[in-house]
Amino acid sequence: MSEVSIELISDFNIELLGRYLTNLPVQPACTVKIVPFGQVIRNISARLVPSTRGDGAVIWSRPEGVIEGIARAAAFEPIDHESVMAEVAAYADLVEAFARDRRFVAVASWALAPWTRGYGVLEFRPGVGLAHLLARANLLLAERWARCSNIYLLDSNRWLHAAAAHQYPTKLWYAAKIPYPMAVFEDAALEIKALLRGISGKARKLVVLDLDDTLWGGTVGEIGWSDIRLGGHDHVGEAFVAFQRALKGLTRRGIQLAIASKNDEAVALAALDHHPEMQLHRSDFAGWRIDWNDKAANIAMLVADLNLGLQSTVFIDNDAAERARVREALPDVLVPEWPSDPTAYVPFLEGLRCFDASTISAEDRNRTAMYVGDRERRASQATVGSLDDWLRNLGVRVTSARLGHADLPRAAQLFNKTNQFNLSTRRLTEQELRDWAASPDRFVWTVRVSDRFGDLGLTGIVALAIDDDATQLTDLVMSCRVIGRGVEETMLHLAVRTAIDKGAGSVVARFVPTERNDPMLKFLDRSGFRREGEIFRWSCSRAYPLPSAVTLIHQSTPIE
Amino acid sequence: MEHTRIFEIICAVVEEFNFQQPAESKLGTDPSTVLVGPSGVLDSLGLVTLMIAFESRLLTDLNVTVLLLDENALADASGPLRTLGSLVDHVISQL
Numbered sequence: 045m046s047e048v049s050i051e052l053i054s055d056f057n058i059e060l061l062g063r064y065l066t067n068l069p070v071q072p073a074c075t076v077k078i079v080p081f082g083q084v085i086r087n088i089s090a091r092l093v094p095s096t097r098g099d100g101a102v103i104w105s106r107p108e109g110v111i112e113g114i115a116r117a118a119a120f121e122p123i124d125h126e127s128v129m130a131e132v133a134a135y136a137d138l139v140e141a142f143a144r145d146r147r148f149v150a151v152a153s154w155a156l157a158p159w160t161r162g163y164g165v166l167e168f169r170p171g172v173g174l175a176h177l178l179a180r181a182n183l184l185l186a187e188r189w190a191r192c193s194n195i196y197l198l199d200s201n202r203w204l205h206a207a208a209a210h211q212y213p214t215k216l217w218y219a220a221k222i223p224y225p226m227a228v229f230e231d232a233a234l235e236i237k238a239l240l241r242g243i244s245g246k247a248r249k250l251v252v253l254d255l256d257d258t259l260w261g262g263t264v265g266e267i268g269w270s271d272i273r274l275g276g277h278d279h280v281g282e283a284f285v286a287f288q289r290a291l292k293g294l295t296r297r298g299i300q301l302a303i304a305s306k307n308d309e310a311v312a313l314a315a316l317d318h319h320p321e322m323q324l325h326r327s328d329f330a331g332w333r334i335d336w337n338d339k340a341a342n343i344a345m346l347v348a349d350l351n352l353g354l355q356s357t358v359f360i361d362n363d364a365a366e367r368a369r370v371r372e373a374l375p376d377v378l379v380p381e382w383p384s385d386p387t388a389y390v391p392f393l394e395g396l397r398c399f400d401a402s403t404i405s406a407e408d409r410n411r412t413a414m415y416v417g418d419r420e421r422r423a424s425q426a427t428v429g430s431l432d433d434w435l436r437n438l439g440v441r442v443t444s445a446r447l448g449h450a451d452l453p454r455a456a457q458l459f460n461k462t463n464q465f466n467l468s469t470r471r472l473t474e475q476e477l478r479d480w481a482a483s484p485d486r487f488v489w490t491v492r493v494s495d496r497f498g499d500l501g502l503t504g505i506v507a508l509a510i511d512d513d514a515t516q517l518t519d520l521v522m523s524c525r526v527i528g529r530g531v532e533e534t535m536l537h538l539a540v541r542t543a544i545d546k547g548a549g550s551v552v553a554r555f556v557p558t559e560r561n562d563p564m565l566k567f568l569d570r571s572g573f574r575r576e577g578e579i580f581r582w583s584c585s586r587a588y589p590l591p592s593a594v595t596l597i598h599q600s601t602p603i604e
Numbered sequence: 605m606e607h608t609r610i611f612e613i614i615c616a617v618v619e620e621f622n623f624q625q626p627a628e629s630k631l632g633t634d635p636s637t638v639l640v641g642p643s644g645v646l647d648s649l650g651l652v653t654l655m656i657a658f659e660s661r662l663l664t665d666l667n668v669t670v671l672l673l674d675e676n677a678l679a680d681a682s683g684p685l686r687t688l689g690s691l692v693d694h695v696i697s698q699l
Contacts, residue, residue: 059649063624213660219673220652225660230623 045072048240051101053079053087055109057221061102064233072240081221084110085135088142100148102236103139104200106223107154107178110135114154117177118162125171125180132181136188143195147473148243150236151189152200153182157223158209193453193474196239196402198232206231234397242402244471245461248378249399250330250352251294252343254361255305255312259291259324260284261386264315265307275321280386287389288323295328298408299399300350300415303332304342304359330415339366340373350415351524353463353560358398403474405454407501417497418525424497435530435593439496442534442594444506447481447488448602454502455490458521463560465527465567467520467553485510487542488519490602491535493526500526506535508542508551515543515584517553520564530591532567538598540588553580611635611692613665617657618688625650635689641681651678655685662695670698 050065052058062076079087084105108115113128143149156162156174167173182197189195207227216222241247256263261273261280273281274288291301301324305312312334316325330350333342339361347357354376361367362382371379383392401408421438447455456474463469472480481488491504503526507519517539522532543551555565555578572588573580582588590596615633622630629645631637638644639651646654655672662668672691677683684694 057649060624060653067624067626208664211660211664213656215659215673216653216656219656220649222653226620226624226653226657230620 045241045244045246047073047075048100049075049077050236051077051079051091051099053084053091053101053103053105054081055084055105056217056223057081058104060222060226060229061104061232064230065236068230068233068237070234070237071246072237072244074237074240085138088138092141093145099146100150100240101142101146102150102152104152104232105154107156107181111181114174114177114181117174118156120163125177128177129180129184132184133188136185139195140189140192143192144475146194148194148196148239150196150198150239151185152198152203152232153185154178155200155204157212158204159212193403193456198235198239200232203228203231203235238397238400239402241398242400243460243473245457245463246355247399247401248358249298249356250300250302250347250350250358251291252302252304252346252357252359252377253291254339254363254366255303255307255315255334257362257386258360258382259288260315260319260322265311269311269315269319272315272319274319281321283386283389285321285323287386287393290390290393292323292328294399295412296409297399297404298401298411300330300352300412301328302330302346302350303334304339304346305332305334306336306339307334309334327416328412330412331419338369338373340370343370343374343377350418351464351527358396360393401457403453403457405457407454410499410501413498414500414525417500420497421495432593435591437496438529438593440529440531440594441494441597442531443492443494443597443599444489444538445492445599446602447477447490447505451490451502451602452478455488455505458502458505458523459519462521462523463558464524464563465520465522465532466558466561467564467568468518468556469558469561470519481507489535489538489542491522491531491538493529493531495529504531504535506539506542508539510543510546510548513549514552514581515539515546515548515550517551520553524563527563530594533571533589533591534594534596536571536573536582537588537590537596540582540584541598544584544587548584550584551582554578555580607692607696609666610662610695611688613661614658614688614692614695617654617661621650621654621657631688633688635687635692637688639687639691640678640683640685648678658691658695668699670695 052062058078058081062078065074065076108118111128111131113123113131117123139149139151162174163172167175170176186197189197207225211225213225253259261284262271264272273284275281275285295301316322331346333346343359347354354374358378359370360382367379370377378398380396452474456472456477459470459472459477480486487508489506490502491506493500493503503523505519505521509516509518520535522535540551555568568580573582618631618633639646652673659670659672662670677685684690
């Protein structure tokens, strides 16, 4: 990942956060510029125009250091909370203006130090308590910034709890204007780095799991599925149930599960199918390799089957030797050290911080069903004679529409997370994409794919810039899950059709090579476009053929 | 109070502290590691943060109150805070 530059703005000495961001051995690498601490609103106002495009910033303030009404409330002055909300709203507008030309702005939610008690038992009394006031303020910020895709309000309460209340040395504040101990800043830095990975499309997407003593207690092949430790009013069994539920929760965030286990497949699957306390079933897994072969090799094949990368993968196994083997053989796979006590599994999983995506879409929430559909598609392919027969049998339907507001988050996600089938690998925030697409001589088509096994959602983007004679195909982005079904050819058909409609003489695509987009180059080479180095050209004297097995529904307006 | 136990606590704090240090300025965990003086690698903020972290951890782990944030000691290259080893001796002398 490339280095990220960040400005830090605060009303307290935030140097420690800067040091952790710079020196923690966690991706991405950061360079930090610390704005002299003090008046946050003045500092933000003075920096509405960033010195270079693409700057990011972190704003972390004590609420009483920014909002005068909160400072007065914290001093127990009687104050109208509605007037405080008006101040907060003005602050929200200022930060929104500040964020306008920045790649990201992360703002720490407002919190009181853990040792403060405010009004004690009245803390959540409306119009009185500080906790109630701060909750309203944070909610107001969250709601106002929901329309800003590049402002992230981060939950600072978690960081503050990284240190216990009795570990808050007030001496550090008096000596150096640092309100929190080291552990708080370390936790904050880890969270910010997780955010940056999410923004860059580097969040992990696949968890490969062992079975015995990972998903349940005991060796199923030795004791049979009915005797594995799972649920049953046994504290260890309950811990395994909770772990499975937590994993299932990940699938609802778009993270896939898979199995790599040394077991007899039929025996292991029988446990998934029949144990009454099993929370995870076959339909929760995108794939599995259950046999006696090397796990590292199996994981590599699983990842390839699912068209994901090793860099997207986490491997969880209770066995230290298996973890060491996979770590050594597949260094891009994240293999966390795993606790030996199953009652610690859930907090360990929660603490991994590798799944943080910057957005979540309907496609994400349905992704497991899509992968299950893929499994069924592959199974159907095995029963059909030729590829053409299979494609016709599949009933692929492609719906293309102009990029609209509703599709912006998913479209930006595709830009930022797609590596293999990506022509130019441009990385754009939602705002950058919206601004680029707004120009009248540019077209961004979204491509949705479905077939008789289900809806795969928005899986492709075609972006064009119309020039006087040649239309530039600036972006061709497609999820690898739909490769080989005629969708990529349909996207070229769409690009050429648009160019012909606009009177262009040709369509020109410049392939920008990366470490991972060789599949795109291979496709372009066989596409029929004429190649000149890394330029691919199609004359608009003829249409690009639409695959006969694909039904294209094309609309010129956005799908809302 | 056992010398070894105090030294372990001090070293644990150093290991936590080192995450904010660049590679060339990470502190060692042997008694001869220099904290204060010309060959020390810490700036003033690092020294203040570290001393307060030591005080805080000694209080939470051993329930003992020691005072390490002393302006004169922090500036004295031959004083009680000059190395990890002398720091431990200084802590014991306050108990």
